[in-house]
Structure formats: structure tokens, C-alpha cells
Amino acid sequence: xxxxxxxxxxxxxxxxxxxxxxxxxxxxxxxxxxxxxxxxxxxxxxxxxxxxxxxxxxxxxxxxxxxxxxxxxxxxxxxxxxxxxxxxxxxxxxxxxxxxxxxxxxxxxxxxxxxxxxxxxxxxxxxxxxxxxxxxxxxxxxxxxxxxxxxxxxxxxxxxxxxxxxxxxxxxxxxxxxxxxxxxxxxxxxxxxxxxxxxxxxxxxxxxxxxxxxxxxxxxxxxxxxxxxxxxxxxxxxxxxxxxxxxxxxxxxxxxxxxxxxxxxxxxxxxxxxxxxxx
Amino acid sequence: xxxxxxxxxxxxxxxxxxxxxxxxxxxxxxxxxxxxxxxxxxxxxxxxxxxxxxxxxxxxxxxxxxxxxxxxxxxxxxxxxxxxxxxxxxxxxxxxxxxxxxxxxxxxxxxxxxxxxxxxxxxxxxxxxxxxxxxxxxxxxxxxxxxxxxxxxxxxxxxxxxxxxxxxxxxxxxxxxxxxxxxxxxxxxxxxxxxxxxxxxxxxxxxxxxxxxxxxxxxxxxxxxxxxxxxxxxxxxxxxxxxxxxxxxxxxxxxxxxxxxxxxxxxxxxxxxxxxxxxxxxxxxxxxxxxxxxxxxxxxxxxxxxxxxxxxxxxxxxxxxxxxxxxxxxxxxxxxxxxxxxxxxxx
Numbered sequence: 001x002x003x004x005x006x007x008x009x010x011x012x013x014x015x016x017x018x019x020x021x022x023x024x025x026x027x028x029x030x031x032x033x034x035x036x037x038x039x040x041x042x043x044x045x046x047x048x049x050x051x052x053x054x055x056x057x058x059x060x061x062x063x064x065x066x067x068x069x070x071x072x073x074x075x076x077x078x079x080x081x082x083x084x085x086x087x088x089x090x091x092x093x094x095x096x097x098x099x100x101x102x103x104x105x106x107x108x109x110x111x112x113x114x115x116x117x118x119x120x121x122x123x124x125x126x127x128x129x130x131x132x133x134x135x136x137x138x139x140x141x142x143x144x145x146x147x148x149x150x151x152x153x154x155x156x157x158x159x160x161x162x163x164x165x166x167x168x169x170x171x172x173x174x175x176x177x178x179x180x181x182x183x184x185x186x187x188x189x190x191x192x193x194x195x196x197x198x199x200x201x202x203x204x205x206x207x208x209x210x211x212x213x214x215x216x217x218x219x220x221x222x223x224x225x226x227x228x229x230x231x232x233x234x235x236x237x238x239x240x241x242x243x244x245x246x247x248x249x250x251x252x253x254x255x256x257x258x259x260x261x262x263x264x265x266x267x268x269x270x271x272x273x274x275x276x277x278x279x
Numbered sequence: 280x281x282x283x284x285x286x287x288x289x290x291x292x293x294x295x296x297x298x299x300x301x302x303x304x305x306x307x308x309x310x311x312x313x314x315x316x317x318x319x320x321x322x323x324x325x326x327x328x329x330x331x332x333x334x335x336x337x338x339x340x341x342x343x344x345x346x347x348x349x350x351x352x353x354x355x356x357x358x359x360x361x362x363x364x365x366x367x368x369x370x371x372x373x374x375x376x377x378x379x380x381x382x383x384x385x386x387x388x389x390x391x392x393x394x395x396x397x398x399x400x401x402x403x404x405x406x407x408x409x410x411x412x413x414x415x416x417x418x419x420x421x422x423x424x425x426x427x428x429x430x431x432x433x434x435x436x437x438x439x440x441x442x443x444x445x446x447x448x449x450x451x452x453x454x455x456x457x458x459x460x461x462x463x464x465x466x467x468x469x470x471x472x473x474x475x476x477x478x479x480x481x482x483x484x485x486x487x488x489x490x491x492x493x494x495x496x497x498x499x500x501x502x503x504x505x506x507x508x509x510x511x512x513x514x515x516x517x518x519x520x521x522x523x524x525x526x527x528x529x530x531x532x533x534x535x536x537x538x539x540x541x542x543x544x545x546x547x548x549x550x551x552x553x554x555x556x557x558x559x560x561x562x563x564x565x566x567x568x569x570x571x572x573x574x575x576x577x578x579x580x581x582x583x584x585x586x587x588x589x590x591x592x593x594x595x596x597x598x599x600x601x602x603x604x605x606x607x608x609x610x611x612x613x614x615x616x617x618x619x620x621x622x623x624x625x626x
Contacts (some may be wrong), residue, residue: 007427011413018415064567086409088468091405093397278338278378279284 008101008102009109016110024253025111026070028116032060034093037126042114050138053122054231062220065115065149066177072111074105074155074173075166077274080240098276104157104267111149114205137231144230146225147259152177155264161273179180180218181184188214212247219262226255289313301324328353328402328476328507329374334383336369344531345367347383351476351509351524356502359511360616362624366531367511368408371480374509375405387476404474408481408511410465414454418445418464420472422454431472439467443493458485466494470501477501478509483517495521519616529624539616546622548614549574552585552592555608556600558581564600570594 307400329351390399421434494564
């Protein structure tokens with residue numbers, strides 16, 4: 001089992017080195033971080049500290065990391081099935097579980113290494129140019145970003161196993177992104193307006209806990225909540241007023257557990273579908 | 280065709296049925312009119328390396344293969360034939376665990392493909408009908424990857440490329456390969472790691488005559504070394520030339536399984552005797568037609584083609600001579616697989 005997982009993972013990494021994905025992601029994250037840190041503030045010019053950078057980057061990361069994760073994941077199975085290479089791969093002495101695990105492991109590294117390098121290089125450059133450096137918060141931010149990336153990678157792999165054709169898998173992937181970044185937020189806002197009703201009710205009764213719980217269904221909101229719980233500056237950069245008054249059950253541990261649960265459940269569902277797929 | 284006598288459990292009437300390579304035959308007793316099923320136990324031998332019992336696969340509501348049973352003996356070349364859409368590729372995919380079967384059992388070298396998937400596939404090399412590689416990798420990198428997946432030695436990859444005439448293309452990306460080159464590379468990949476069973480789906484598809492000869496010789500060579508080959512092909516003459524036994528599938532049902540000569544005998548297909556004369560005449564043709572055991576006589580100028588059973592051959596020769604014919608040459612052509620195939624598939 002291990003040698004198959006390793007071989008498949010290695011191939012995914014080598015493929016993405018060859019097609020320059022890894023270099024591209026590294027450069028993208030490093031340059032965006034540096035740009036946001038250097039030119040992202042309305043109030044002052046020059047390099048801003050890491051806390052400010054995190055606060056300013058969080059929205060960009062939400063968009064980018066989810067898109068990259070989904071793009072990497074959606075092709076993992078369906079593209080090979082489409083091309084015909086999956087038939088031979090699964091005729092070898094291996095199982096679908098091993099192949100899927102190998103692909104997840106390889107693509108996780110394809111996503112994580114360049115993001116870590118990009119953020120890392122930018123962090124070192126910013127750190128060398130500012131006096132107030134909090135690397136601990138920056139590392140938490142990088143870790144949370146990677147974890148969120150893995151959530152969307154596994155969701156992409158789920159889409160890859162769910163659909164028979166590359167084009168429909170692509171459609172499903174685009175819908176997933178829209179759902180978590182736009183549609184779900186509209187749904188819970190609509191539910192909020194429907195139940196809370198007037199601003200008077202909001203003042204007297206406050207934001208209900210169920211709303212806070214539903215908000216965490218989106219891994220993107222779980223990610224931003226996790227970062228804002230751990231990085232002080234982010235609280236003041238969030239446009240969403242609710243983050244100022246988090247309920248007591250909003251803890252870092254819960255956020256990590258939710259993100260990990262998304263990864264595990266998506267992978268289990270992907271494997272379940274992949275095992276039942278006729279090639 | 281072999282017959283078997285079965286007794287009606289309702290009225291005791293004895294019914295004669297033809298033995299077919301299917302598991303069950305549905306009958307209506309001619310005496311009492313009651314319906315019944317006769318089940319045949321598939322002949323399994325200890326030396327069967329591929330064993331398929333009652334394989335049934337549905338795609339939605341369409342039954343792609345129905346109750347297919349056959350076995351392939353260790354060390355033989357088994358031809359798997361059938362018209363387009365008959366269920367050949369479905370059967371092959373089931374053998375490799377690539378599809379989920381609705382009913383039946385498949386064993387390779389004693390390992391059940393569903394329960395002992397890895398162990399069963401360890402013995403198998405596969406050439407798919409649609410050969411696909413990773414286009415962004417070179418031929419050698421592709422083989423290295425598959426050797427690593429198999430856990431076999433990378434060293435044989437270069438030698439295999441040379442063997443299939445791809446040595447000079449080893450470091451070229453596969454995306455630029457022609458259909459024939461891909462087919463040869465697919466064959467090299469199939470025999471990587473020396474598998475004891477080779478499942479080849481249309482092995483000569485897309486190959487030029489040289490490529491066909493190369494693959495045909497390779498199949499024979501591998502067989503000589505002890506490999507068992509399961510070959511699905513549309514080129515019937517080729518199957519007849521290399522296969523020890525054949526299975527014919529039609530509309531998802533296995534309609535025949537045996538050697539070509541035995542299948543011909545079952546169908547009462549007679550050999551064709553070709554007699555070349557220095558001069559043909561109506562008298563000679565009439566004399567041949569009168570011989571007992573002669574089915575058909577065709578005349579093409581000075582050539583007479585006679586469809587007759589083996590014992591009548593001498594009588595035909597004597598009839599020609601007695602009628603004043605001067606024989607220049609005599610050849611006999613055994614019934615072709617094509618004829619057997621057409622008869623079994625109702626074409």
C-alpha cells in the first residue's frame with residue numbers, strides 16, 4: 001500500500017513541478033503578500049507589519065486558496081478517467097483507496113509547499129523591513145490558510161469522483177466555490193432577516209446562536225473566524241459586524257475541528273463514490 | 280453438437296437437449312407442458328488460471344453480459360470473440376475489477392477479484408483497447424512510473440522499449456506518439472514485471488503489418504515462456520492462427536467455448552477441398568456431385584471447390600479420375616473461424 005501511495009503522490013508532485021504550477025503558486029502568494037504589505041494601506045505608506053498584512057490578506061486568501069484547492073482537486077480522478085489512463089492504473093495490483101490517498105497526499109503537498117514558500121519568503125522580507133514582528137500569528141495564519149486549502153482540495157476531489165465527465169465536474173466545482181463564497185452567505189443572511197426581523201429585535205435579543213453555528217458551515221467563514229480569533233488586527237478589519245461579538249462556543253479548537261472534519265468527510269465521500277465508479 | 284438426456288420431474292418424460300456452454304437452459308416438456316430449468320455445471324479444471332462463473336452486469340436497465348461462465352487454462356492462448364457491443368470489453372473490465380458486477384464470481388490464479396483484488400491483479404498484465412498514457416511524460420518516464428506502481432525493477436523498462444522498436448523514442452514525450460507507437464508501448468507496459476496472465480484487448484488495433492507481426496510473435500513467445508493469454512480481437516484469422524481455444528460472446532451471452540476445430544465439428548462445418556484440373560467438364564462436376572458426403576460443389580474455370588466430410592475426400596478424387604479428369608493439384612481448407620463465428624453469432 002505505502003509504495004503505491006508514495007508513487008502516485010510523487011507523480012502528482014513531479015507533474016506539477018513540470019507544468020510550473022508549484023512555481024506559479026509560490027510567486028503568486030509571495031508577490032501578493034508583499035504588495036498588500038507595501039501598498040495596501042490607505043493611511044500610511046511603505047511596509048506594514050505582519051498583523052496588518054494578515055488582516056488585509058485574509059479576503060484575498062479566501063478567494064485564492066479555495067480556487068487553487070478546487071482546481072487541483074477536481075481533475076484528480078475525472079481527468080484520468082476521461083483520458084483513459086485510470087483504467088490501466090487500476091488494473092495494477094493496487095486499490096482505489098491507495099490511488100485516491102496517493103493523489104490527495106501529492107496534491108496536498110503541491111498546494112502546501114508553494115503556499116508555505118510564498119508566504120514564508122514574503123514574511124521574511126516584511127519582517128526585515130518592519131520593527132513590530134509577530135511571527136507566531138503569521139504562522140497561525142499560514143497554517144489556517146493551508147488547512148482551508150486542503151478542505152477545498154478534498155471538496156474538489158469529491159467533485160472529481162461524483163461526476164463522470166470532466167466538464168460536469170468543472171461545473172460542480174465552480175458551483176461549490178460560488179456556494180461557499182456567495183450563496184451560503186446570502187442564505188444565512190436571508191434566514192437572519194426572516195427570523196430576527198427588525199433592528200429593534202436585534203438590539204434586544206442579539207444575534208442568535210443558530211446563526212453563528214450556521215455561519216460555520218462555510219469553510220471560508222470558519223477559516224476567517226479562526227484567523228480573527230488568533231490575530232488581533234483581523235477583528236478590526238472585518239466588515240462583518242458579527243465578528244466583534246463572537247459567541248462563547250467560537251473557539252480555535254472548534255474551528256480546527258470543523259476544517260479537519262470537512263477534509264475527512266469529503267475524502268470519505270470521495271472514496272465511497274470512487275469505489276462504486278464503473279470505469 | 281453433444282446431446283444430453285434429462286428427465287422431466289413432473290411426468291418422467293425423457294427429453295434430449297443440446298449441451299451449450301451456458302449455465303442454464305430453459306425447457307418446456309413436450310409431454311406435460313411444464314416449464315423447467317436445466318443447469319449445467321461449468322467444466323472447471325485444477326489448472327484454470329482465469330475462472331468466471333455466472334458473470335452478469337447491468338448498465339442501468341441494460342444487461343451487458345448475462346450469466347457468462349468460462350475458464351482459461353494455465354499456459355493457453357484463449358481468444359475472446361464477439362460482435363461490437365457483445366460484451367467483450369465489459370467482461371474484460373470485470374476480470375480486472377474495473378466495474379462492479381451484479382452477479383457472479385471471478386477468480387484469477389485462485390484469488391477472487393472482489394475479495395482479494397490486489398493479489399488477483401498481481402498476476403495480470405493488461406493492454407486496454409484504448410491505450411492511454413500520460414502525455415506529459417516520456418515513454419521511459421511512463422514505464423518507470425508503472426514499474427514503480429508494480430513494485431518491479433526499473434531496469435527492464437529500457438530493454439522493453441528496445442524490444443518493441445521504441446528505443447530511440449524513449450526520451451520523447453508520449454503526446455507526440457502515433458497510434459501504432461502507443462499500441463507497441465502499451466504492449467511493453469502490459470508485460471512489465473513478467474505477469475503470468477496477459478489480457479489483451481484488440482492487441483493489433485492501429486498497427487501496421489510489421490507491428491502486427493511483432494505483436495503476434497511476441498504473443499507466441501510469451502506463451503512459450505509459460506504466460507497465459509486472453510486475447511480479444513476482431514481479426515479472426517489472427518485469433519485462429521494463435522489461439523488454442525476461443526470463447527464467442529453474442530448479445531452478452533457466451534454462445535461457444537472450445538477449440539476452433541471442435542466448434543466446427545459441433546456445427547458440422549465441413550472442410551473445403553480445392554481441386555485444380557487441366558480441363559473441367561460437366562461430366563466431372565456431375566460425378567463429384569454424385570459422391571456420398573459431398574454437400575456443395577463450386578466450379579471456377581478449371582478449379583472445383585468441394586465441401587465434403589473428411590472420409591469423402593478419397594471418393595471425390597476417384598470420381599474425378601474416373602470421369603476423365605486430370606488432377607494438377609489438391610488442397611484442403613479447414614472451416615475458418617469466420618464461419619464458426621458467423622454461425623454462432625447469427626450473422
